């Protein structure tokens with residue numbers, strides 16, 4: 001079953017993951033919330049995300065995030081082969097990848113050869129946001145990236161699924 005006619009890979013976020021992301025950005029509204037996206041990749045290279053798990057931002061900063069390497073390793077062992085990407089928030093509202101983000105994406109995707117999708121959720125996550133959000137991230141500016149081999153950084157289409165945990169199509 002072919003889900004998408006367009007050959008460009010996309011990031012599908014399930015409902016459960018969207019809710020976890022909303023909780024995290026709301027609870028850490030003053031710093032960059034960050035974590036991992038868990039799921040599977042299909043044969044066309046689309047990312048299917050079932051869960052999002054928050055990780056510590058050791059930088060504890062509104063403009064920067066850094067994972068604790070030990071915590072990330074623990075997650076890799078706990079969810080072998082299931083980490084499909086990472087997310088972080090921009091509580092200041094900057095609605096695209098920073099230069100630091102771009103450098104990280106290139107390093108991980110191209111140099112390290114890890115096919116993570118990158119999701120950025122932009123704020124501000126203030127009272128106004130909470131009022132119009134109704135418990136979802138759908139009203140926040142969302143942007144996703146991937147840095148393919150021999151190519152510039154690409155924005156990837158993002159789909160907010162109504163399914164709790166969408167599954168990749170079986171071929």
Ligand SMILES: [Zn+2]
Nearest residue numbers: 088097098101
């Ligand atoms: Zn960033």
